[in-house]
Amino acid sequence: MxxxxxxxxxxxxxxxxxxxxxxxRYIDDLTFPGMLYGAxxxxxxxxxxxxxxxxxxxxxxxEFVVVSAKDIPGKNYIALIENDQPCLADETVNHPxxxxxxxxxxxxxxxxxxxxxxxxxxESLPGVFSIExxxxxxNIIWGADNTFKSFLIQKGDVDEVWAKADYxxxxxxxxxxxxxxxIETNGVIAAFDAERGIxxxxxxxxxxxxxxxxMALCNLxxxxxxxxxxxxxxxxxxxxxxxxxxxxxxxxxxxxxxxPVKIIYDRAEDMAATTKRHxxxxxxxxxxSRDGKLLGGEIDFIIDGGAYATLSPVVLSRGTIHAxxxxxxxxxxxxxxxVATNAPPHGxxxxxGAPQSLFxxxxxxxxxxxxxxxxxxxIRRRNFLRPGQTTTTEQVVNEPIDLEKLLDRALLHAAxxxxxxxxxxxxxxxxxxxxxxxxxxxxxxxxxGSGERYLSSVVGAEGRxxxxxxVLVSSxxxxxxxxxxxxxxxxxxxxxxxxxxxxxxxxxxxxxxxxPTVASRTAMVVGKLVASAALGLKQTLxxxxxxxxxxxxxxxxxxxxKYVTAHGEFRSxxxxxxxxxxxxxxxxxxxxxxxxxxxxxxxxxxxxxxxTYGVSVNDFVALQEVGRVLNPVLARGQIIGxxxxxxxxxxxxxxxxxxxRMQNSQMTNYIMPTSADLPPIRVYFEELGNKHGxxxxxxxxxxxxxxxxxAIVNAIEDALGIPLNKVPLLPEDIFEAVTRCENAIDSLAxx
Amino acid sequence: xxxxxxxxxxxxxLTVNGELKTVRVYPMERLLDVLRHQLExxxxxxxxxxxxCGACSVLMDGALIDSCLIPVAQAQGARVVTxxxxxxxxxxxxxxxxxxxxxxxxxxxxxxGMILAAIxxxxxxxxxxxxxxxxxxxxNLCRCTGYMQIFEAVAEAVKRRGRxx
Numbered sequence: 001m002x003x004x005x006x007x008x009x010x011x012x013x014x015x016x017x018x019x020x021x022x023x024x025r026y027i028d029d030l031t032f033p034g035m036l037y038g039a040x041x042x043x044x045x046x047x048x049x050x051x052x053x054x055x056x057x058x059x060x061x062x063e064f065v066v067v068s069a070k071d072i073p074g075k076n077y078i079a080l081i082e083n084d085q086p087c088l089a090d091e092t093v094n095h096p097x098x099x100x101x102x103x104x105x106x107x108x109x110x111x112x113x114x115x116x117x118x119x120x121x122x123e124s125l126p127g128v129f130s131i132e133x134x135x136x137x138x139n140i141i142w143g144a145d146n147t148f149k150s151f152l153i154q155k156g157d158v159d160e161v162w163a164k165a166d167y168x169x170x171x172x173x174x175x176x177x178x179x180x181x182x183i184e185t186n187g188v189i190a191a192f193d194a195e196r197g198i199x200x201x202x203x204x205x206x207x208x209x210x211x212x213x214x215m216a217l218c219n220l221x222x223x224x225x226x227x228x229x230x231x232x233x234x235x236x237x238x239x240x241x242x243x244x245x246x247x248x249x250x251x252x253x254x255x256x257x258x259x260p261v262k263i264i265y266d267r268a269e270d271m272a273a274t275t276k277r278h279x280x281x282x283x284x285x286x287x288x289s290r291d292g293k294l295l296g297g298e299i300d301f302i303i304d305g306g307a308y309a310t311l312s313p314v315v316l317s318r319g320t321i322h323a324x325x326x327x328x329x330x331x332x333x334x335x336x337x338x339v340a341t342n343a344p345p346h347g348x349x350x351x352x353g354a355p356q357s358l359f360x361x362x363x364x365x366x367x368x369x370x371x372x373x374x375x376x377x378x379i380r381r382r383n384f385l386r387p388g389q390t391t392t393t394e395q396v397v398n399e400p401i402d403l404e405k406l407l408d409r410a411l412l413h414a415a416x417x418x419x420x421x422x423x424x425x426x427x428x429x430x431x432x433x434x435x436x437x438x439x440x441x442x443x444x445x446x447x448x449g450s451g452e453r454y455l456s457s458v459v460g461a462e463g464r465x466x467x468x469x470x471v472l473v474s475s476x477x478x479x480x481x482x483x484x485x486x487x488x489x490x491x492x493x494x495x496x497x498x499x500x501x502x503x504x505x506x507x508x509x510x511x512x513x514x515x516p517t518v519a520s521r522t523a524m525v526v527g528k529l530v531a532s533a534a535l536g537l538k539q540t541l542x543x544x545x546x547x548x549x550x551x552x553x554x555x556x557x558x559x560x561x562k563y564v565t566a567h568g569e570f571r572s573x574x575x576x577x578x579x580x581x582x583x584x585x586x587x588x589x590x591x592x593x594x595x596x597x598x599x600x601x602x603x604x605x606x607x608x609x610x611x612t613y614g615v616s617v618n619d620f621v622a623l624q625e626v627g628r629v630l631n632p633v634l635a636r637g638q639i640i641g642x643x644x645x646x647x648x649x650x651x652x653x654x655x656x657x658x659x660x661r662m663q664n665s666q667m668t669n670y671i672m673p674t675s676a677d678l679p680p681i682r683v684y685f686e687e688l689g690n691k692h693g694x695x696x697x698x699x700x701x702x703x704x705x706x707x708x709x710x711a712i713v714n715a716i717e718d719a720l721g722i723p724l725n726k727v728p729l730l731p732e733d734i735f736e737a738v739t740r741c742e743n744a745i746d747s748l749a750x751x
Numbered sequence: 752x753x754x755x756x757x758x759x760x761x762x763x764x765l766t767v768n769g770e771l772k773t774v775r776v777y778p779m780e781r782l783l784d785v786l787r788h789q790l791e792x793x794x795x796x797x798x799x800x801x802x803x804c805g806a807c808s809v810l811m812d813g814a815l816i817d818s819c820l821i822p823v824a825q826a827q828g829a830r831v832v833t834x835x836x837x838x839x840x841x842x843x844x845x846x847x848x849x850x851x852x853x854x855x856x857x858x859x860x861x862x863x864g865m866i867l868a869a870i871x872x873x874x875x876x877x878x879x880x881x882x883x884x885x886x887x888x889x890x891n892l893c894r895c896t897g898y899m900q901i902f903e904a905v906a907e908a909v910k911r912r913g914r915x916x
Contacts, residue, residue: 676889
């Protein structure tokens with residue numbers, strides 16, 4: 001069904017007027033009577049035993065509420081996958097930002113001095129601070145072997161291909177940690193009373209994750225925990241799992257004090273203590289034929305999970321499945337693992353493992369091209385996945401995607417050939433070298449494999465007394481457009497106007513569990529359920545004889561009003577059902593990993609200044625196939641914003657580590673792109689549609705994070721002609737790479 | 752370094768959104784906190800607390816300032832305009848409409864500061880070029896939009912303002 005009534009139109013953001021007027025209420029804008037402010041005393045060492053806690057004499061401790069692990073009424077863990085992360089360290093600390101004690105006081109300004117006045121004596125234990133140290137296993141800091149999770153994907157027989165290969169190409173690639181850097185830091189308010197239990201209001205992505213974690217931590221039944229999402233000032237994955245931690249801290253203080261407790265992190269605490277993108281290392285060994293065909297390959301993908309498992313198994317899963325890129329591999333073996341280090345746990349961040357493994361794949365394709373003597377374009381053309389072929393998990397590509405056509409269109413928009421010819425001449429003289437780079441990639445939407453079936457999401461639609469409809473979901477708005485797109489879908493499904501549809505504030509007492517707002521699943525998966533739930537209302541009205549099968553918006557509204565007057569509450573629920581014929585083997589990691597993939601080709605143009613080694617991106621073309629574009633303004637905003645974060649990942653954002661602690665936890669020295677750093681980001685869409693998504697939608701939010709880093713580094717290599725294998729690449733990194741290359745040439749020349 | 756602990760509170764008078772206000776404050780308290788907590792003007796946001804992000808931007812005597820860097824004592828006698836002071840102002844209705852239409856706000860946390868920066872620019876320059884808009888807003892960080900739709904919103908507001916109504 002293709003309509004352009006509401007779906008496909010640039011309807012204005014539902015909560016936009018409140019945001020523009022400064023009326024939208026974020027967590028730090030709320031104040032409750034008698035509210036205390038909470039703060040966290042954290043470890044100052046990366047690994048060790050807690051020996052003694054001393055409270056300095058200069059503080060009036062009787063004014064403070066103090067909570068330690070001993071005060072936890074339930075389980076001392078943050079319930080997620082492995083339940084291995086304590087809410088408060090009891091005997092051992094495993095990273096240098098681990099929470100040990102909580103303090104609360106009526107005056108926010110009294111807290112920093114009190115936190116500083118707590119001194120903790122430790123018995124230090126040796127730490128593990130890199131993937132390599134963790135692999136060496138000289139110190140075991142988690143489980144039997146420092147490994148949170150490992151996967152193995154095998155397709156064909158890769159051991160047979162080496163003998164047949166004309167070329168064997170090896171490469172090793174690294175990506176760094178990246179901070180989500182939402183402008184609103186993490187924050188919550190918790191309140192407790194014996195009758196209602198615990199209520200948490202907060203800046204968060206997944207109300208039901210927090211709900212589950214509070215039940216375990218506070219030892220409360222389901223109906224005595226209520227989680228309410230307040231307006232959320234950016235998240236990008238950074239508010240997927242961490243809010244359970246800060247909510248747990250506020251909840252413990254609220255339970256002990258009997259008063260509402262607010263905890264808002266300042267920027268330094270947020271950057272240092274909360275999750276970041278997993279650092280990674282990928283090794284490729286690829287057998288290639290003379291004509292540039294991939295015969296087979298081995299891919300080893302490792303991510304640094306930090307001190308606790310948290311979401312690392314799932315991040316690893318997505319990174320593993322995406323490691324082969326949008327190419328046809330007749331034979332492949334992908335081994336991957338997530339390992340432990342004594343750093344704060346790394347976590348969800350837009351892309352969720354895929355930006356790491358795709359960076360390696362797209363750098364490696366350029367390396368293969370150079371080895372074989374083909375252009376970066378030609379090597380890709382010869383290996384692109386085609387309909388009917390299978391991915392590394394042996395999922396058949398059953399949509400009519402034409403990646404060559406996508407590549408051609410992107411190159412045309414970028415004026416690739418003309419510019420490269422011009423740069424070849426211009427780069428011969430002068431201190432500024434220009435280059436062009438391409439990245440082709442895919443991103444699976446929704447939960448992996450059987451994930452959506454396990455989630456079994458439920459969505460509600462509610463007919464209102466005024467004749468309008470309200471969408472009931474736990475899916476959250478944090479800038480990406482959930483409110484707007486889900487209201488568009490409901491309005492379109494029922495033939496109502498956009499203004500007839502509203503959306504409930506996510507509150508676990510009011511809305512069903514439509515699953516977490518992650519994995520680019522909201523428009524596609526939840527959206528489809530919203531359409532079903534909305535149509536359920538109509539069926540009820542038709543069944544009750546109040547509405548004809550074919551009806552106008554006015555007739556629907558009148559019937560809805562009548563129904564609500566007669567019966568009171570008027571709700572319809574829709575539950576996720578897996579499409580028939582989907583096969584996924586969780587043990588062998590084989591089958592349909594995702595019900596659909598989004599596809600993209602990005603082209604970057606860069607200038608490298610040989611005096612400063614600074615890189616500027618001059619132009620950026622982002623072409624993608626994301627199914628049906630539900631709202632062109634929001635979709636374009638998602639792509640531009642994702643590309644901007646990808647440019648930051650490639651060129652600006654570097655976490656400086658020392659013994660597991662972030663040293664540059666300030667916006668002054670951890671640099672995200674400003675308006676002056678970004679090129680025009682030119683966004684284009686192909687729309688193939690998707691039978692599994694609402695009105696043909698696929699996932700869109702994470703895709704644009706995958707392509708910029710490899711496209712940009714490929715462009716820098718094109719400009720300089722030296723091999724580069726990591727991001728971020730700050731001027732000092734490029735200087736180092738150039739110097740190392742010059743030294744290598746000198747030593748070869750016997751100088 | 753000055754601490755506020757042993758300091759005593761005193762009265763500071765300033766004009767906020769056209770109204771004269773007297774607040775009892777520690778002189779070194781941040782203007783941001785006084786606006787948000789005492790005057791309950793929570794439209795002004797804190798992003799970094801160190802003058803990098805611009806989420807706390809307000810106009811003080813016509814200048815665009817980071818209210819997280821200004822001790823309230825410095826605002827004695829000043830005229831301060833926050834987002835609440837321009838949210839209903841008909842002169843800026845076009846800018847509000849184009850922000851909505853062009854996707855200038857996503858998560859919205861930088862938006863009040865961004866709107867004030869845009870107003871500050873448009874008050875000084877009737878028809879800024881695209882580069883002048885980029886330059887004028889470069890002190891305000893946005894993690895969601897990649898900025899382009901914000902610039903487009905401002906450029907379109909300039910264009911529409913130029914049209915006879």
